[in-house]
Amino acid sequence: MKFLCVECDRQMRFEERQLPGDGTLAAAFKCPACGRVVALLTNPMETQLVASLGVKIGGRTIDEQPLETVRSNVASGREDAFTDDAKRESGSAPAWSAEAQERLARVPGFVRGMVKRIYADYAKQRGIAEITPAVMDTARTDLGLEGM
Amino acid sequence: MPLNIRTYHELTEADQSGLPEQIGAQRRRVADRLATVRRVVAVLSGKGGVGKSFVTAGVARALARTGRAVGVLDADFNGPTAPQLLDLPVARCTVRDNAIEPVVSSEGIRCFSMAMLLEEGQPLAFRGPEAEGHVWRGTLEAAALREFLADVAWGSLDELLVDLPPGVQRFTELIELLPVSPAVLAVTIPTPESRDAVRRALRAAVERGAHVLGVVENMVGGGFSGTAGDELAAEFGIPVLARIPWHPAPDTWDELVRNMGGAS
Ligand SMILES: Nc1ncnc2c1ncn2[C@@H]1O[C@H](COP(=O)(O)OP(=O)(O)O)[C@@H](O)[C@H]1O
Ligand SMILES: [Mg+2]
Numbered sequence: 001m002k003f004l005c006v007e008c009d010r011q012m013r014f015e016e017r018q019l020p021g022d023g024t025l026a027a028a029f030k031c032p033a034c035g036r037v038v039a040l041l042t043n044p045m046e047t048q049l050v051a052s053l054g055v056k057i058g059g060r061t062i063d064e065q066p067l068e069t070v071r072s073n074v075a076s077g078r079e080d081a082f083t084d085d086a087k088r089e090s091g092s093a094p095a096w097s098a099e100a101q102e103r104l105a106r107v108p109g110f111v112r113g114m115v116k117r118i119y120a121d122y123a124k125q126r127g128i129a130e131i132t133p134a135v136m137d138t139a140r141t142d143l144g145l146e147g148m
Numbered sequence: 149m150p151l152n153i154r155t156y157h158e159l160t161e162a163d164q165s166g167l168p169e170q171i172g173a174q175r176r177r178v179a180d181r182l183a184t185v186r187r188v189v190a191v192l193s194g195k196g197g198v199g200k201s202f203v204t205a206g207v208a209r210a211l212a213r214t215g216r217a218v219g220v221l222d223a224d225f226n227g228p229t230a231p232q233l234l235d236l237p238v239a240r241c242t243v244r245d246n247a248i249e250p251v252v253s254s255e256g257i258r259c260f261s262m263a264m265l266l267e268e269g270q271p272l273a274f275r276g277p278e279a280e281g282h283v284w285r286g287t288l289e290a291a292a293l294r295e296f297l298a299d300v301a302w303g304s305l306d307e308l309l310v311d312l313p314p315g316v317q318r319f320t321e322l323i324e325l326l327p328v329s330p331a332v333l334a335v336t337i338p339t340p341e342s343r344d345a346v347r348r349a350l351r352a353a354v355e356r357g358a359h360v361l362g363v364v365e366n367m368v369g370g371g372f373s374g375t376a377g378d379e380l381a382a383e384f385g386i387p388v389l390a391r392i393p394w395h396p397a398p399d400t401w402d403e404l405v406r407n408m409g410g411a412s
Contacts, residue, residue: 001167002159006151014164023277027165045283048276052284054291055170064177066248066299069291076270082248083240110265113243 001057003038005031012038014058018141023047027057048073061143062121065114077110084113094123097132118143177298179327181247184304185219187410188330189361190322192353194345196227196314198337199366203392204311205233207333207408210401212255216306219250221296222261223322224313225272225289230261239264247301260300262292290321297325307410314345316352323356333389333408334363336376343376350384361408362389370394 003012012029015037020026023044030037040057042050050057054069071077096104107115122139123131156163182188191204204220211218222230231238234253241264242249250258262272274281274288302308310330312318323329332353336346346363353360363384365377368391377388390404 001165002156002161002163004153004159006153009152009154011159011161013161044277045280048280049284049287051276052274052287052291053167053171054174054294055165055167057165057167059164059166060170063246064173066243066246067295068299069288070265070295073274073276073288073291074265074272075275076267076273077265078267080240081265082243084243117243 003029008033017058071111071114079109082113095130099133100131181298185308186306188308190310190330191333193335194349200335201229201311203335204309206401208257210405219258219302219305219308221310223310225262228261228263231263316349329357332358332360337367338372338374338376360386362387364390366392
């Protein structure tokens with residue numbers, strides 16, 4: 001999908017993705033000529049439809065996780081279905097603040113391992129030493145982690 | 149005056165969402181994963197309860213006895229039975245090197261099934277606003293099939309058996325995802341009703357260029373009458389690979405596996 005600023009006759013550029021709540025997915029695009037920003041808003045049904053294709057509007061910023069679509073969309077998954085190979089966690093893994101850990105603990109066990117890995121990868125890529133709820137918020141928006 | 153709006157392709161800057169590229173990358177993941185699998189065999193029938201899963205398990209065990217590396221992908225997400233039929237333990241799935249390890253039976257059969265992921269006795273349910281669930285349920289199930297193919301560490305396999313649910317929908321998705329058309333094993337019971345359902349499924353398979361290995365007639369000699377196996381064989385010009393009685397002995401499976409050919 002592309003956005004056209006009709007007035008300037010210029011293709012708009014993807015700015016950012018947001019999850020303002022309510023099941024809404026927002027993707028903002030900006031006109032490089034006049035600077036106008038428009039946002040595409042999807043309703044919960046459309047948000048879910050996009051998610052079920054395993055694609056991200058605005059493009060992917062990190063690699064697909066194994067069973068990503070299944071793990072982020074199955075509601076009846078077993079709490080202890082997955083165990084992450086511990087080796088990967090060692091080394092330069094970022095720290096988790098107490099609040100961030102608390103928040104992570106509230107994520108259903110079925111996706112927790114994957115969410116943890118995504119946040120850790122995100123922090124590593126950006127040289128963030130400690131994951132805090134604020135980092136999680138930014139990452140969640142950046143990565144388009146609908147509902148996590 | 150109508151607005152001056154150009155076409156998608158007239159806008160020459162990159163499509164930053166790149167949805168087609170994302171879909172293309174998903175396909176490549178499947179192809180990469182299956183590059184070390186010599187043959188994919190879809191176990192198909194238009195009908196439920198005819199023994200697709202039973203036959204899949206019997207064939208998998210017989211293949212393992214011949215020393216071949218065999219995997220079972222349980223593609224029946226709403227009625228997964230493979231782990232039970234293969235006597236697999238309820239184990240946690242290990243995520244390693246960007247893939248999920250399959251669960252391995254005592255005979256060495258590598259299996260992956262929705263049953264390993266679901267809460268005991270719970271049906272497969274998806275998140276999202278319930279009222280429109282039907283809109284994306286099919287899409288999510290197709291995505292699950294794609295991820296089961298691409299994200300499970302199948303490793304080097306001689307045969308990957310795909311245990312399908314009733315109907316042809318999942319089979320159609322499978323054939324679209326695979327880089328090479330799968331071989332097909334059709335399972336029927338002797339009755340005319342089963343024949344008609346399997347015929348529809350086989351037509352769909354043939355139309356899409358699948359190579360049909362043959363038909364397996366199951367539950368023979370026990371209360372079901374008819375000649376579905378022979379009729380389907382004649383109609384499609386394929387062999388009846390086995391007639392399976394109730395509670396067959398291992399040599400029935402061994403013979404079926406010999407008749408299926410494939411890598412040795
Ligand atoms: N030849 C057979 N002998 C004994 N039990 C069988 C045989 N074929 C199928 N069954 C049993 O019948 C039931 C239905 O078979 P199943 O393989 O689950 O069917 P499908 O996968 O086609 O829906 C299962 O309980 C299975 O164990
Ligand atoms: Mg079955």
